[in-house]
Amino acid sequence: xxxxxxxxxxxxxxxxxxxxxxxxxxxxxxxxxxxxxxxxxxxxxxxxxxxxxxxxxxxxxxxxxxxxxxxxxxxxxxxxxxxxxxxxxxxxxxxxxxxxxxxxxxxxxxxxxxxxxxxxxxxxxxxxxxxxxxxxxxxxxxxxxxxxxxxxxxxxxxxxxxxxxxxxxxxxxxxxxxxxxxxxxxxxxxxxxxxxxxxxx
Amino acid sequence: xxxxxxxxxxxxxxxxxxxxxxxxxxxxxxxxxxxxxxxxxxxxxxxxxxxxxxxxxxxxxxxxxxxxxxxxxxxxxxxxxxxxxxxxxxxxxxxxxxxxxxxxxxxxxxxxxxxxxxxxxxxxxxxxxxxxxxxxxxxxxxxxxxxxxxxxxxxxxxxxxxxxxxxxxxxxxxxxxxxxxxxxxxxxxxxxxxxxxxxxx
DNA sequence: TAAATTTCCTAAACCAGTTCATTTTTATGG
DNA sequence: CCATAAAAATGAACTGGTTTAGGAAATTTA
Numbered sequence: 001x002x003x004x005x006x007x008x009x010x011x012x013x014x015x016x017x018x019x020x021x022x023x024x025x026x027x028x029x030x031x032x033x034x035x036x037x038x039x040x041x042x043x044x045x046x047x048x049x050x051x052x053x054x055x056x057x058x059x060x061x062x063x064x065x066x067x068x069x070x071x072x073x074x075x076x077x078x079x080x081x082x083x084x085x086x087x088x089x090x091x092x093x094x095x096x097x098x099x100x101x102x103x104x105x106x107x108x109x110x111x112x113x114x115x116x117x118x119x120x121x122x123x124x125x126x127x128x129x130x131x132x133x134x135x136x137x138x139x140x141x142x143x144x145x146x147x148x149x150x151x152x153x154x155x156x157x158x159x160x161x162x163x164x165x166x167x168x169x170x171x172x173x174x175x176x177x178x179x180x181x182x183x184x185x186x187x188x189x190x191x192x193x194x195x196x197x198x199x200x201x
Numbered sequence: 202x203x204x205x206x207x208x209x210x211x212x213x214x215x216x217x218x219x220x221x222x223x224x225x226x227x228x229x230x231x232x233x234x235x236x237x238x239x240x241x242x243x244x245x246x247x248x249x250x251x252x253x254x255x256x257x258x259x260x261x262x263x264x265x266x267x268x269x270x271x272x273x274x275x276x277x278x279x280x281x282x283x284x285x286x287x288x289x290x291x292x293x294x295x296x297x298x299x300x301x302x303x304x305x306x307x308x309x310x311x312x313x314x315x316x317x318x319x320x321x322x323x324x325x326x327x328x329x330x331x332x333x334x335x336x337x338x339x340x341x342x343x344x345x346x347x348x349x350x351x352x353x354x355x356x357x358x359x360x361x362x363x364x365x366x367x368x369x370x371x372x373x374x375x376x377x378x379x380x381x382x383x384x385x386x387x388x389x390x391x392x393x394x395x396x397x398x399x400x401x402x
Numbered sequence: 403t404a405a406a407t408t409t410c411c412t413a414a415a416c417c418a419g420t421t422c423a424t425t426t427t428t429a430t431g432g
Numbered sequence: 433c434c435a436t437a438a439a440a441a442t443g444a445a446c447t448g449g450t451t452t453a454g455g456a457a458a459t460t461t462a
Binding site: 122130132180 | 268270274276278290291294295323327330331333334337338339340341342344345346347348349351352353354381384
Binding site: 355356357385386388389392 | 448449450451452
């Protein structure tokens with residue numbers, strides 16, 4: 001058990017080291033604030049109306065964050081596989097009730113950081129201000145690109161783009177989840193998959 | 202002239218003070234890194250293929266950032282009026298060639314921070330790591346909400362939402378810019394404006 | 403203040419993508 | 433290993449929103 005945890009923490013530490021350099025003491029302190037959580041397929045770690053207390057790093061497995069709208073339709077705002085963070089971001093940073101579900105798509109191992117621990121961490125080790133700034137900036141740039149794709153491309157182009165950029169993800173997530181991420185119906189995605197749309201080639 | 206600049210810097214300093222507390226010396230240092238730029242209507246401060254060197258704070262006037270796609274269609278990714286920052290974010294943070302235009306919608310006064318100056322600022326005054334973390338987190342949460350709106354709402358609902366949330370902006374920007382922000386054609390926006398769509402009321 | 407240009411409005415034809423209904427395939431737990 | 437549920441495929445009918453094409457209003461410029 002301890003061995004397994006060591007491996008998980010080491011992976012996260014390596015991820016952190018890509019952005020900031022910590023002393024051994026700082027690393028130990030950081031790790032002391034974390035907790036490891038295993039979630040089964042379909043289990044939710046965040047639900048609407050509850051305040052989201054954790055930011056979760058995916059060590060293995062995969063997760064998705066989605067909204068259920070007033071017509072009972074699902075809309076996926078994010079996937080997370082290894083080395084990505086996931087949470088209901090709005091709920092987490094403002095500590096207000098969530099609107100999203102965050103659910104495991106398969107058996108998943110997470111490393112979770114509590115909101116209060118995160119605040120404390122940034123005060124105690126200011127380098128983490130930098131760390132969270134950098135990863136948030138990257139997430140923002142990523143999301144802006146996605147927004148632009150959704151504004152400027154057709155469903156088919158969005159599908160092609162996703163397949164090129166994230167072939168791994170497309171194989172691991174259910175098709176209805178991918179459709180709701182790309183902003184199209186499952187039926188239409190199915191047609192695209194079996195390219196019964198444009199007979200260009 | 203000096204008076205005018207003082208007013209501009211004071212507004213920005215007040216904005217900064219909402220998130221971090223600076224000493225007078227830090228404030229002076231910060232201000233020394235800034236420059237004020239006036240832009241005329243339709244003038245672009247960022248263009249595709251050029252690296253975006255500045256982050257711009259809007260003191261007065263209004264700006265928008267947009268993409269021109271392969272069909273020569275415009276897609277607005279952001280507006281900025283007083284107290285907002287604007288830039289081609291991806292180009293700025295990665296210092297890579299821009300893909301967007303950032304254009305003045307009216308005569309506008311900007312305060313600009315150079316990329317290298319920003320890096321230096323964060324090293325010299327680490328509080329700014331915190332400042333940029335916080336504003337980036339808020340921008341991210343905002344963009345995620347917008348992404349969810351675009352995935353889950355109809356054109357009409359998006360229009361209504363925007364009008365409720367940003368009545369000031371809708372009056373100041375041209376209709377084609379708003380349509381391209383909301384992800385619909387100008388013709389359809391025009392129909393919605395004169396509500397010739399749903400005869401519910 | 404007239405001319406030029408840009409923005410805005412209108413309406414009919416059209417189409418990308420949805421909805422609905424049904425079938426086939428794949429997962430899953432007991 | 434079967435039973436049953438969940439996910440994916442398919443096709444026909446439909447619709448929200450676009451396209452195209454025009455003309456009216458407003459803004460800019462000379």
